Every structure is written in C-alpha cells, then in structure tokens.
Amino acid sequence: MSSGSPTALKRWIAFELRAMREEAGRSRPQAAERLGRAVTQIGHLETGRNLPSLPDVEVLLAWYGRPERVEVFRDLIRRARKGRDWWIGFTDAMPxxxxxxxxxxxxxxxxxxxDAVHVPGLLQTAPYAEAIIRxxxxxxxxAEIARRTELRMxxxxxxxxxxDPLRVWAVLDEAALRRQVGxxxxxxxxxxxxxxxxxxPNIxxxxxxxxxxxxxxVEGTFTLLTFPPELEGDHGVAYVETRVRGIYYEDPAEILLYRQALTRxxxxxxxxxxxxxxxxxxxxEMT
Structure with missing residues (x-):
C-alpha cells in the first residue's frame, strides 16, 4: 500500500464493516445485540470514529458470513493503530x-x-501557493501563511x-494557467x-x-482519488472543495459521473x- 495513513485505513475499515453488514441483511441494532454493545457504538465503527477491537471484528465477520477476511482486517487494524499521518505536525496550518x-x-x-481556476495545490511552487493562500x-x-505554504510544499x-509514487493526471484549464497569480x-x-x-513518468x-x-x-474543479487493490471493494472518492468544507462523493454511481466527465x-x-x-x-509570454 502507498501509505499506512491511519485516517485512510479507518475510513476503509468503517466502509467495509457497513457494506458487509448490509450485504448480510443485518441491521445496526442486530449487530449491537450480537456484540453486546450500544447501537451508537456500531455507528461509531461504521463511520470511522472508532476502530473496532480484534475480537469484535472476528465475531462480526463470522456473523456476516465473511470469516475469510479476518486476517486482512487484523492487519489493517494493527497498522491503523500504530501508524501516524504525515501531516499531524501541520494541524495548526489547515482546517x-x-x-x-x-x-x-x-x-x-x-x-x-x-482544475478550472488555478494550478492544483499538489503541483504549486511556494510563491504561487503563498499568493493563493494570501x-x-x-x-x-x-506566520499562518508561511505554515500553510509549508504544508502545501x-x-x-x-x-x-x-x-510507489503517487500517479498524478491533471487536466488544467488554459484560463488557470494564464491567471497571473502572484x-x-x-x-x-x-x-x-x-x-x-x-x-x-508518473505525472x-x-x-x-x-x-x-x-x-x-463547467461546474468547476474536482479530484478523483483511486486506492490500491488491497482496499478491496473501495471504488475511490470524488472530492470537491468549497470555502466551508470538503465534499466527498463515495457512491459508485456518483463517482462514475465524475469519471465520465474527466474522461470527456x-x-x-x-x-x-x-x-x-x-x-x-x-x-x-510572461514578462
């Protein structure tokens, strides 16, 4: 896997637990009863708020009819607990x-x-990023501008x-490349x-x-993230960012709409x- 990001691993574990429960035709209250837990605790597991314990995973996967996946879950849960997101030192520099x-x-x-408006943050120079942030x-x-620029770099x-370097494929609108940022x-x-x-070779x-x-x-900038085969069943994410929050589209049908748009x-x-x-x-032309 490209990274052992605890954030990404927790998301996938939660995503899969919910998907397997639904495929098995079980409800959250039933899962809570099976484990002797509150329904809210099952909700926390299926939204990524909390990681499940190894014994609970063994019980749930066997009950969902997927005991063969226990070893995979054990490995990912251990990695999620031991891992550290690279950006933890930058929590003061981002929402x-x-x-x-x-x-x-x-x-x-x-x-x-x-990318409709400007060069994507992943590919920006420091002066360009600073101008965008400012x-x-x-x-x-x-100081805050400097920290946010450092994070972007x-x-x-x-x-x-x-x-396993990240593969980047960006379609850049000509207007974004002519806008004299900075x-x-x-x-x-x-x-x-x-x-x-x-x-x-990877860009x-x-x-x-x-x-x-x-x-x-015409509706604006969006990003599609694709994850490694190890995260079985994960269709990826379509991401749209606003001034207030990031919006994640995870339904396969919605992701397909964005993939079709990007292909065109x-x-x-x-x-x-x-x-x-x-x-x-x-x-x-820039003088």
Missing part, C-alpha cells in the same frame, strides 16, 4: 476537515483532477517518493515547474484550451506532449 483529504491523498495510487484568507497572519513528497514572474516559475513535472498534464468552448467541467475532458484537452509545449509557450 480540521482537510485532514481526511490529506490522509486519503497519501494512501491513493492516483489523483486525477480537472488572497483566499486575508485575515491570516504572516510537503505534499510534493507524495509524487517524489521512490517507492504576478508574471511567479506565474512564469510556476509554469516552468509544470513543464518539468510533465517529464516525470500526466493536459491543457484544456480556451478554444474548446463548453465542456464537461481528457479527450477534449491537448495530449501531454502538446500540453507541455503549450505550457512552455505561455511561460515565454
């Missing part, structure tokens, strides 16, 4: 709700996105790591970084030209090689 996304991103094998929340102190390690010089350096990143960047007209991304955008966009050339041309 509380963003922690779940960072945990999921760290455990994903691929992050695919359409413009977004004017009440932040200089730390995310680069996901696609730079030697073992001024021409900052944007030029940001575009140079994108051109360099496009040479990495594909596509530019969606303004001449494309109306397209499947990838078809409309320039191919990766053409996109790299276009990014370099835009950079040359």
């Amino acid at each position: 509380e709700w963003f922690g779940l996304y960072l945990g999921l991103e760290a455990s994903a094998v691929e992050a695919a996105s359409y 413009a977004g929340e004017r009440a932040l102190s200089e 730390a995310r680069h390690a996901l696609y730079e790591r030697q073992q 001024g021409p010089a900052v944007l030029r350096d940001q575009l140079h970084l994108l051109a360099e990143l496009a040479n990495r 594909d960047l596509q530019l969606l030209p303004a001449s494309s007209g109306a397209h499947a991304g 955008l990838q078809v409309q966009a320039l191919d990766p090689e053409e996109s790299r050339d276009a990014i370099n041309r835009i950079a040359q």
